[in-house]
Amino acid sequence: MTPSIKFSALAGAYERHLQRKYNNPLFPDPDQHLFSEEVEQAREKDQQDLRAFLEAFQETVQSAVELSESVESDVLLELKEKLERLYVQSTSLAGDLGQHQEALQKLISVCMAGIRKGAGQDPTALKKIEDEHTAREVFFALLKTPLVSDLLRGDEIIHQSEMIPSILSESKEALPQVLELFDPDQQQHLIDLAKEFIEHLSNDVKHTSQCEARLEQMLALKESA
Numbered sequence: 001m002t003p004s005i006k007f008s009a010l011a012g013a014y015e016r017h018l019q020r021k022y023n024n025p026l027f028p029d030p031d032q033h034l035f036s037e038e039v040e041q042a043r044e045k046d047q048q049d050l051r052a053f054l055e056a057f058q059e060t061v062q063s064a065v066e067l068s069e070s071v072e073s074d075v076l077l078e079l080k081e082k083l084e085r086l087y088v089q090s091t092s093l094a095g096d097l098g099q100h101q102e103a104l105q106k107l108i109s110v111c112m113a114g115i116r117k118g119a120g121q122d123p124t125a126l127k128k129i130e131d132e133h134t135a136r137e138v139f140f141a142l143l144k145t146p147l148v149s150d151l152l153r154g155d156e157i158i159h160q161s162e163m164i165p166s167i168l169s170e171s172k173e174a175l176p177q178v179l180e181l182f183d184p185d186q187q188q189h190l191i192d193l194a195k196e197f198i199e200h201l202s203n204d205v206k207h208t209s210q211c212e213a214r215l216e217q218m219l220a221l222k223e224s225a
Contacts, residue, residue: 005034012046012094013150013157015039017166020147025205026165046094053089057100060086064107073118080111087140091149108136145177152181164190164197167218168211175214179221187222194218 007019021027022034060082067075087104090097112133119125143149147170150158158166167190170178179187194215198206206212 005036005039007039008043008094010095012043012049013092013153014042014045014049015094016146017150017157017162018042020166020169021162024165024169025209026169026201026211027162043094049089050093050095053086053093053097054100056089057086057104061103061107064110071114073115076111076114076118080108080115083108083111084136088143088149088152091143092146092153105140142177142180145174147174147178148181151178164193168194168197168209168214170214172210172213172217175217176221179218184222184225187218187225191215191218191222 005022007022008015011019018034018039060079064079064083067079083104087101087108090101090104112129116126116129119129143152147158147166167175167178179190182190194211198211198215201209201211
């Protein structure tokens with residue numbers, strides 16, 4: 001008998017995806033049954049990601065501290081983009097990085113204040129800055145959903161073939177945030193794939209999973225958009 005797996009309380013993306021598949025009937029049998037060695041390997045990859053992030057975080061914060069008060073707007077813009085990338089990266093990592101994320105948000109606000117000052121009284125530039133601020137807040141809120149941050153990594157921790165079972169495994173509360181990543185045409189494509197996927201499931205799997213309810217929710221969200 002396979003021993004039960006003990007997952008980390010604050011897992012990173014690699015371990016989190018194993019947890020997503022563990023004993024999940026929407027994934028193939030080999031993916032449902034994991035061994036401790038697989039989880040340990042995933043944790044080591046998550047730790048490598050965390051170490052790389054912390055190094056980049058320290059370097060970027062140091063660069064921000066060393067900026068002069070008369071820094072040019074293009075320098076601030078480049079720094080802001082680095083800080084934003086670090087924030088996105090942080091949301092898929094292991095452990096509690098709340099303090100790092102708070103620091104990144106404060107530094108982004110400092111950059112935006114400098115960029116706003118450089119815009120002067122130009123209404124077009126100021127409107128663009130405010131629109132960007134609003135979009136960033138919405139985007140960062142989406143990143144609180146683990147599947148969102150995992151999908152945005154871009155390194156295919158979640159293989160294309162695992163997209164539909166991953167989405168159908170989401171909670172009712174998280175699914176709207178996940179679908180926000182996709183435009184209407186992409187949402188329709190996902191719905192079509194989900195229908196086809198569910199058609200090939202056994203009745204037992206349909207009854208023991210939430211897949212049909214999630215498909216209905218996807219349809220309702222698409223209609224209400």
